[in-house]
Amino acid sequence: MDPSTTAGIRTGASITEQYLARYEKAAAGAGDPAGLLPVTGAQRRFLLARRLAPGGRPDIVPLFFAFPRGTVDVERLRAAAGHLAAVHPALRMRPDVLRGAPVQRLGAPAAQVERVVPRPGESATAALRRTLLEWSAEGPPFRLFLADAHSSLDPQGGGAPLSSAAGAVEILALALDHAVCNEQSLGRISADLADAYERRLGPDDIPPHRAAEEAAGYREAVHLQLDVEKRASRPESLAYWARRIAPASAPTGSAPTPVTSTRTQQPRPTGALQTRLPIRADDGRATAFPVLLGACGSAARALAEADAPGRTPLLGYPWGGRPAAAPDVLGCFLNTVVHPVTARGLDDLTTTWWDDLDHADTPFDEVVRAARSAAVPWTGRLDGLLTFEDLHRRPPLRLGGVAGREVHIDGRPLQAPFAVSVSYGTDLLVRMAWDRDAVPDGRAHDAFARMTAELAGEPAGHAPVG
Secondary structure, three states, rough: OOOOOOOOOOOOOOHHHHHHHHHHHHHHOOOHHHHHOOOOHHHHHHHHHHOHHHHHHEEEEEEEEEEEEEOHHHHHHHHEEEHHHOOHHHHHHHEEEEOEEEEEEEEOOOOOEEEEEOOOOHHHHHHHHHHHHHOOOOOOOOEEEEEEEEEEOOOOOOOOOOOOOOOOOEEEEEEHHHHHHOOHHHHHHHHHHHHHHOOOOOOOOOOHHHHHHHHHHHHHHHHHHHHHHOOOOHHHHHHHHHHHHHHHHHHOOOOOOOOOOOOOOOOOOOOOEEEEOOOOOOOOOOHHHHHHHHHHHHHHHHHHOOOOOOOOOOOEEEEOOOOOOOOOOOOOOOOOOOOOEOOOHHHHHHHHHHHOOOOOOOOOOOOOHHHHOOOOOOOOOOEEEEEEHHHHOOOEEEOOOEEEEEEOOOOOOOOOOOEEEEEEEEEEEEEEEOOOOOOHHHHHHHHHHHHHHHHOOOOOOOOOOO
């Protein structure tokens, strides 16, 4: 088939339309329609991944902040977290299946706040990592865990010290089920949590009319998001993505093979590297991302070449936000955009990226179906993930007038063989994690060196690694 036309692309009902028809039929007989909502395309993907994960473990988005020991009042924090759950309907979301259709139910406000005690010989960072791995499928999507570090040099997953500053610290993990949040949500949650903590608010400090308004706003935003996804699933959009992903159909090499087969209920820690790079004067968010995408693509090619020379790796990156007309509510309003890694210059890559953004609302499962309808043998497996966070939109968490210092704890399960995360602030913090069951450490180090050298404008192999 020639994927440059719409021939071969299914023109029946989209996945979103089919899902909504199933949802409406299932919801017609529901006992509590006011607390029942459909799920967005991104939520569909996260909930499917949860069903396939060991123990039904969801994809977790954690933030970690170090405070001087004794800063955090756990009961005050518990009340503040409960306040947020009462204000924001997304933080009360519970996934469910109703007559075969995935749904979300709005439950009572609840937030889990626990102090984690490290086991003998276990560091605070290892204890928090273990706690997140043990995340129960039951319970609230918003949880906070606090652990005392033995010293400011308590090692992280990557082996780097927390800080060179003197004094004992406590580390707070602020964690959310990815099915309820996106990048925009993280800044809002940090700010609202700080405000509720400062004002000593709790779950009962929400007027009933405010709670009703927030619930109605969340319902409206979810339906507007689904409307956007329906419009983005038309044949012309599906044909676009079939053309973009067609290079992945080239039968070059073989599929990557795992290094070992140690998949268990508790996966072993991933590998991790990080470095900080200066931001050039002409860098801005819109111009920096294509540069990062190109460098991450270089890393993907370096990792793929050993197993399948010439194969076109497929990267994914989250993009999006609430629909323009939607109320200002928290939620999982994003999509995973697919980026085929081909050799091209920055100008060409940037032009293509802008074209991709014109079709970025097409749900990921629709993109997979479009590729397969165009005879591209792709199952939806991504070779790597890239996330880009603008720290100007998320100031540090402040509790009781003390600003927490963000730290990073690596070693958590990944949704792809490797993942790159970039924090954009006064500099670029570039971190790469990799699945040691899929990528040998030596190859990962080489790929990271290639990526950071490209970002720094240096010859490969001379980039700094922190």
